[in-house]
Amino acid sequence: MSAPINVSTQIAYPEGARRSNQSDALFDMLTSAIMAGRIRPGEKLNEPALADEFGVSRAPVREALRRLQEKGLVTHVAHQGVRVISPTLEDFLSLLDVREALEGMACRLAATAMTDVEFEKLAAIVERHGEGLHSDPEGPYVQNDFDNDFHVRIAMGCRNPVLTGLLCEQFYPRLKLCRSRHGLLKGRGLAAWKEHRRILAALVERDGDVAEILMRRHIRAAREALLATGPS
Amino acid sequence: MSAPINVSTQIAYPEGARRSNQSDALFDMLTSAIMAGRIRPGEKLNEPALADEFGVSRAPVREALRRLQEKGLVTHVAHQGVRVISPTLEDFLSLLDVREALEGMACRLAATAMTDVEFEKLAAIVERHGEGLHSDPEGPYVQNDFDNDFHVRIAMGCRNPVLTGLLCEQFYPRLKLCRSRHGLLKGRGLAAWKEHRRILAALVERDGDVAEILMRRHIRAAREALLATGPS
DNA sequence: GTTTTCGTTATTGTCGACACATTGCAGAGA
DNA sequence: TCTCTGCAATGTGTCGACAATAACGAAAAC
Numbered sequence: 001m002s003a004p005i006n007v008s009t010q011i012a013y014p015e016g017a018r019r020s021n022q023s024d025a026l027f028d029m030l031t032s033a034i035m036a037g038r039i040r041p042g043e044k045l046n047e048p049a050l051a052d053e054f055g056v057s058r059a060p061v062r063e064a065l066r067r068l069q070e071k072g073l074v075t076h077v078a079h080q081g082v083r084v085i086s087p088t089l090e091d092f093l094s095l096l097d098v099r100e101a102l103e104g105m106a107c108r109l110a111a112t113a114m115t116d117v118e119f120e121k122l123a124a125i126v127e128r129h130g131e132g133l134h135s136d137p138e139g140p141y142v143q144n145d146f147d148n149d150f151h152v153r154i155a156m157g158c159r160n161p162v163l164t165g166l167l168c169e170q171f172y173p174r175l176k177l178c179r180s181r182h183g184l185l186k187g188r189g190l191a192a193w194k195e196h197r198r199i200l201a202a203l204v205e206r207d208g209d210v211a212e213i214l215m216r217r218h219i220r221a222a223r224e225a226l227l228a229t230g231p232s
Numbered sequence: 233m234s235a236p237i238n239v240s241t242q243i244a245y246p247e248g249a250r251r252s253n254q255s256d257a258l259f260d261m262l263t264s265a266i267m268a269g270r271i272r273p274g275e276k277l278n279e280p281a282l283a284d285e286f287g288v289s290r291a292p293v294r295e296a297l298r299r300l301q302e303k304g305l306v307t308h309v310a311h312q313g314v315r316v317i318s319p320t321l322e323d324f325l326s327l328l329d330v331r332e333a334l335e336g337m338a339c340r341l342a343a344t345a346m347t348d349v350e351f352e353k354l355a356a357i358v359e360r361h362g363e364g365l366h367s368d369p370e371g372p373y374v375q376n377d378f379d380n381d382f383h384v385r386i387a388m389g390c391r392n393p394v395l396t397g398l399l400c401e402q403f404y405p406r407l408k409l410c411r412s413r414h415g416l417l418k419g420r421g422l423a424a425w426k427e428h429r430r431i432l433a434a435l436v437e438r439d440g441d442v443a444e445i446l447m448r449r450h451i452r453a454a455r456e457a458l459l460a461t462g463p464s
Numbered sequence: 465g466t467t468t469t470c471g472t473t474a475t476t477g478t479c480g481a482c483a484c485a486t487t488g489c490a491g492a493g494a
Numbered sequence: 495t496c497t498c499t500g501c502a503a504t505g506t507g508t509c510g511a512c513a514a515t516a517a518c519g520a521a522a523a524c
Binding site for chain 4: 252278279280290294310311312313
């Protein structure tokens with residue numbers, strides 16, 4: 001038996017986020033716990049144990065775990081329980097290939113779909129990123145605030161609900177997990193910022209073709225940086 | 233109360249497909265029933281009613297329904313039950329935009345990842361498609377056999393599990409539903425075949441760049457054909 | 465020391481029941 | 495005739511329990 005995870009005491013309930021049902025609450029809790037590293041990759045999530053810990057029956061736990069699985073944050077092998085995924089470098093690379101395709105398209109669509117107000121907001125994000133670089137120009141590009149992230153904004157600006165959902169709900173959480181496992185890309189900070197700036201410029205020009213190309217190149221650069229440092 | 237669906241009597245059990253647990257069996261049944269149109273778009277799937285009809289408790293039904301929801305085949309609004317989605321033209325178009333991005337990437341990757349044997353198999357599929365055109369050159373491109381479909385083969389040949397999973401499990405079923413609702417693209421049959429042939433040629437040349445471009449153009453052509461006939 | 469067999473345990477699927485929320489209907493009142 | 499209120503029906507989340515299956519570990523046989 002694995003050691004008790006005891007997540008409940010470590011998670012501050014996001015105030016408004018308390019949903020009506022236990023299954024949702026559990027899902028939110030586990031999601032943030034995994035993403036924050038409070039539950040480590042490879043760690044086991046025991047259905048009865050979690051039910052016991054949270055004082056609920058197995059049903060809501062079961063559902064929350066299944067949803068985590070759909071989200072790609074945990075794996076479930078029969079009769080061996082569910083574990084937090086510990087993505088390999090290959091998994092990471094696969095994810096980035098698909099991400100290149102998806103965000104490229106998102107960028108193309110966003111070029112015509114986003115409003116000028118949204119572009120201003122995006123510009124502000126890029127600006128703040130630039131200011132942050134002064135402290136550590138060689139550091140990685142850190143995504144600290146989901147709603148104010150460059151990529152997230154574009155994903156939400158493309159006005160394609162399928163695409164937005166895929167990126168925000170499936171890909172970004174998994175990518176974050178991959179990053180926390182394989183390390184951020186040091187030295188990419190400044191380069192990433194410059195690339196963001198060029199993407200923004202193309203968007204403002206409403207040039208979808210160029211915006212897509214630049215975004216794809218941007219993600220491929222990150223992928224290649226990973227490939228260079230990864231297998232070490 | 234909606235009329236009883238009575239799916240069980242209409243579905244021939246796919247012989248080997250009987251899984252160990254009821255939830256899986258139910259999921260398979262409902263999936264094929266929806267895709268075959270035995271359960272129509274907009275139709276309600278009643279949890280207790282299905283449980284009763286199949287002689288199981290609500291638990292496995294519940295799980296099967298949730299998985300259908302993940303797959304994007306049904307929607308679930310609180311206290312109103314779950315219904316088979318009836319995709320709008322906009323939904324269809326959104327799906328096709330994302331599909332363009334995904335299959336484009338799949339094609340690019342497949343150009344280097346697929347084996348010569350797989351290419352031969354793919355060529356055979358294209359050839360058979362061409363022979364089928366003799367009977368109705370203006371007809372639509374029909375995908376009658378999932379495992380022997382041109383696009384499916386490429387999706388499986390790209391060697392990117394994330395991409396393959398997305399396409400085969402999420403997109404193709406939803407696309408099929410969209411097609412059955414909005415009609416197939418008449419007159420695209422011959423054009424589609426020619427495009428397939430060119431894509432195949434690029435793949436065989438192992439030219440990922442061109443293969444991607446051709447595939448994207450192929451899907452965009454289908455999208456525009458839909459746009460032209462759709463709003464009528 | 466290695467392999468096999470057996471018992472234990474963990475995981476999982478399923479069940480039937482209950483309680484609560486919401487919806488929609490129906491009847492009362494204006 | 496329209497509106498409001500209360501009730502019934504439906505949908506839904508949750509519970510505790512049981513049984514079956516497969517993995518794990520220990521003891522026995524080779």
